[in-house]
Amino acid sequence: MIPATTFHGRKVALFGLGGSGLATAHALVAGGAEVLAWDDNPESVAKAEAEGVATGDLREADWHSIHTLLLAPGVPLTHPRPHWSVELAEAAGAEIIGDVELFVRERRAHAPQAPLVAITGTNGKSTTTALTAHILRNAGRDTQMGGNIGRAVMTLDPPAPGRHYVVECSSYQIDLAPTLDPTAGVLLNITPDHLDRHGTMEHYAAVKERLVAGSDTAIIGVDDEYCRAIADRLEKAGGKVLRISVTRTLENGFFSEGAQLMRAEGGRAEPLFSLEGIGSLRGRHNAQNALAAAAACLSCGLSPAEIQAGFASFPGLAHRMEQVGRLGHVLFLNDSKATNADAAAPALSSFPRIYWIAGGLPKTGGIESLRPFFPRIAKAYLIGEAAPAFAATIGEATSYEISGTIAAAVEHAARDAADDPAGDVVVLLSPACASFDQFRNFEVRGEAFRDAVRALPGIELIGEKRA
Numbered sequence: 001m002i003p004a005t006t007f008h009g010r011k012v013a014l015f016g017l018g019g020s021g022l023a024t025a026h027a028l029v030a031g032g033a034e035v036l037a038w039d040d041n042p043e044s045v046a047k048a049e050a051e052g053v054a055t056g057d058l059r060e061a062d063w064h065s066i067h068t069l070l071l072a073p074g075v076p077l078t079h080p081r082p083h084w085s086v087e088l089a090e091a092a093g094a095e096i097i098g099d100v101e102l103f104v105r106e107r108r109a110h111a112p113q114a115p116l117v118a119i120t121g122t123n124g125k126s127t128t129t130a131l132t133a134h135i136l137r138n139a140g141r142d143t144q145m146g147g148n149i150g151r152a153v154m155t156l157d158p159p160a161p162g163r164h165y166v167v168e169c170s171s172y173q174i175d176l177a178p179t180l181d182p183t184a185g186v187l188l189n190i191t192p193d194h195l196d197r198h199g200t201m202e203h204y205a206a207v208k209e210r211l212v213a214g215s216d217t218a219i220i221g222v223d224d225e226y227c228r229a230i231a232d233r234l235e236k237a238g239g240k241v242l243r244i245s246v247t248r249t250l251e252n253g254f255f256s257e258g259a260q261l262m263r264a265e266g267g268r269a270e271p272l273f274s275l276e277g278i279g280s281l282r283g284r285h286n287a288q289n290a291l292a293a294a295a296a297c298l299s300c301g302l303s304p305a306e307i308q309a310g311f312a313s314f315p316g317l318a319h320r321m322e323q324v325g326r327l328g329h330v331l332f333l334n335d336s337k338a339t340n341a342d343a344a345a346p347a348l349s350s351f352p353r354i355y356w357i358a359g360g361l362p363k364t365g366g367i368e369s370l371r372p373f374f375p376r377i378a379k380a381y382l383i384g385e386a387a388p389a390f391a392a393t394i395g396e397a398t399s400y401e402i403s404g405t406i407a408a409a410v411e412h413a414a415r416d417a418a419d420d421p422a423g424d425v426v427v428l429l430s431p432a433c434a435s436f437d438q439f440r441n442f443e444v445r446g447e448a449f450r451d452a453v454r455a456l457p458g459i460e461l462i463g464e465k466r467a
Contacts, residue, residue: 002158004031006105011036011065013058013094015085016072017044020152024070024099025053027154036061038085058085063092073098073148073172078203098176100169103153105179111159115300118147118180120169120211121188121221124289125149128188129168130317131281132293135310136164139302148173164300171207178210184299185215186292190226205230216240219295221288223247242299244291246284254295256287261294273308279323279331279462280316283350315463319446321347323462324453330355330417332410332453335430336446341369344432348373353425355379355413357406360433360445362386367393367432374398378425379416381409385437405438406445410452427453 004027014025017039025048028035038058039045045055069089076083077096089096107114119129126149133145144156147167157163167182174180190205205226212218213234220231222243235241243253251267261273273294275281281290290311297307316322322334338344340363348354348370358367359382366389380400382390387402394400403409406429413427429449431442439445453459 001030002027002103002106002154002156004028004033004102004106004154006031006109007068007102008032010034010067012068012070013037013061013063013066013085013089014070015039015058015083016075017041017048017053018072018074020099020154021070021072022048022051022053023152023155024072024102026051027099027102028070029053036066058088061088063088063094066092066094069094069096070102071096071098071176073170073176077172077175096176097178098173099152099154100147100167100173100180101177103156103167104177104181107159107165108181111161111163113161114159114163114165115184116165116167116182117184117186117296117300118167118169118182118211118215119186119188119292119296120171120174120208121186122191124188124285124292125168125186127286127317127320128186128289128292129166131289131310131314132296133166134314135293135297135302135307136166136300138310138313139297139306141300141302169211171204174211175207179214180211181214182211182216184217184219184296185212186219186296187212187227187230188221188288188292189224191224201226209233213239217242217295217299219244219292219299221245221292222250222253223288242295244288244295246288246291254291256284256291261287261291272304273311275311278311278314280314280321281311282321283346285346286321319442321350322446324450325456325459325461327414327456327459328418329420329424330414331424331426332414332459333426333428333430334446334449334453335428336435336442336449338430338432339363339434339442341365341367341432344430345370345373347428347430348376351426351428352376353378353420353422355381355417355420355425355427357381357383357403357409357413357427357429357449358432359383359386359390360431360435360439361437362389362433366390370432371397378420378422379413381413383409383431383438384433386433406448407452410449410456414453414456 011034014037136143148170149168245255259276260271262269263272319336324332335347374397377398381403435445
């Protein structure tokens with residue numbers, strides 16, 4: 001835990017007692033703050049009370065004595081309308097911040113030289129965060145990873161010289177961190193998302209920009225118009241900007257040519273890293289993640305050799321094109337995190353011949369947008385509620401069966417793929433659907449796929465089970 005010593009002696013209101021909110025309450029108490037916490041969920045309030053956190057309805061609090069409102073990132077700050085606790089804090093003139101802001105204040109107070117890599121983007125931020133932390137750890141650096149991935153940021157070890165932090169930041173967390181100041185700030189991409197909480201794309205992009213605007217080095221993917229504009233704006237203002245791209249050659253920055261990751265300076269480019277043969281980093285989307293991680297680690301003082309070694313040993317994230325096993329020439333991949341068609345596209349674009357397991361609770365638009373990938377599908381195995389609709393979309397484009405369940409789909413796909421004369425093929429779970437028709441969440445769905453693969457006679461499992 002990181003005690004919030006910068007709030008010693010201050011009276012703080014806290015709203016939102018989920019995992020990160022409760023962790024923040026404990027950090028404030030440990031740092032000597034006077035905390036009054038609340039949540040709209042009575043069970044969350046009861047849990048906080050049982051753990052020794054002072055609670056009370058903030059509607060009845062004396063806001064004249066409250067210095068700060070600590071707001072959980074899931075609570076609306078601005079849209080569709082401010083939460084009632086936000087309105088009370090604004091009326092009283094109290095500042096409104098979140099746990100990431102608490103963390104950066106502690107870092108500045110106790111170890112400002114501790115490297116901080118903060119990562120955001122509409123897509124890819126979790127993989128980039130995990131990859132960056134893995135490279136640092138693999139190179140022997142004392143590394144802490146958390147934020148929007150894994151551990152709540154205030155549960156990490158306290159800032160210390162030489163301790164590296166890799167923090168994934170959602171737009172909600174950035175919105176509540178006005179003085180976020182990473183050593184290296186990464187902005188991967190911006191596409192429409194969370195507009196119910198930000199109102200417009202312009203506001204959403206402006207929130208994302210704050211992370212890199214406060215960075216010593218801003219690492220920005222320039223393959224979309226919003227990020228290109230942000231990179232140009234920050235550079236014009238005198239900031240240090242490193243551009244990355246997987247769609248174009250850059251005169252200055254980092255870009256990909258197939259499996260080669262290039263660094264360009266003054267129009268002269270040289271290969272710096274290779275992703276050749278690294279199964280956990282297949283696909284153009286992972287090339288972007290790798291470019292960003294490499295640029296961040298170079299900014300933290302790692303050598304190219306240390307970064308390449310980290311790439312080679314990266315196991316990948318669970319449920320994101322996760323390599324589960326191999327049976328002869330057949331590779332089994334768990335991409336259960338692909339809960340809509342756009343999310344399934346990267347995996348489908350990464351392999352020439354696929355035995356595709358898809359379906360679940362359908363999203364608007366179904367799989368029509370994936371039609372360009374149908375020539376890659378040797379056969380589709382359709383599961384869940386979406387099976388009839390997906391069958392109608394596929395039509396005569398390729399062969400399919402309605403398998404119903406993941407267990408049946410894996411069994412049938414393994415049998416068919418084993419007889420494929422094309423050579424290396426993949427059995428891919430990339431559902432393009434939510435999981436809620438058959439499973440509690442995508443993690444449980446992915447675990448069902450793993451179990452079905454493990455049950456195959458002769459299967460050679462890859463790596464260890466990861467939650």
